[in-house]
Amino acid sequence: xxxxxxxxxxxxxxxxxxxxxxxxxxxxxxxxxxxxxxxxxxxxxxxxxxxxxxxxxxxxxxxxxxxxxxxxxxxxxxxxxxxxxxx
Numbered sequence: 539x540x541x542x543x544x545x546x547x548x549x550x551x552x553x554x555x556x557x558x559x560x561x562x563x564x565x566x567x568x569x570x571x572x573x574x575x576x577x578x579x580x581x582x583x584x585x586x587x588x589x590x591x592x593x594x595x596x597x598x599x600x601x602x603x604x605x606x607x608x609x610x611x612x613x614x615x616x617x618x619x620x621x622x623x624x625x
Contacts, residue, residue, distance in 0.1 A: 555592035567621035568595035574620035578613030580604025 554560060568584035575582045580603035586595045597614065599605045607613045 552591050556588065557593075561586050561593045563623075564593050564595035567623055568597050570623070571614070571617045571621040572597045574617035575604070575608075575613045578611050578616070579607035580613075582614075 565584065565586045568586065572582035572584040575597065581600045582597055582604055583600040584595065584597050586593055588594070597617075599608055599614070604613075
């Protein structure tokens with residue numbers, strides 16, 4: 539049985555990481571995390587932006603109540619599982 543080699547082009551991988559479908563997937567997952575964190579209190583904001591060679595999703599506490607909820611209950615950490623999805 540012959541061994542199969544797989545070579546991933548760095549430029550091709552970058553195109554995938556920066557693609558619109560990847561940004562859409564990241565936005566959906568970040569919004570799911572933010573929605574889950576809102577169950578602990580406060581308002582959470584999910585954004586997606588271009589990073590160095592990849593798309594980056596961020597979820598931040600957008601008001602004081604969210605900051606307090608995160609400080610007291612680790613609400614953002616507890617909400618990470620909501621962003622796992624099926625993929």
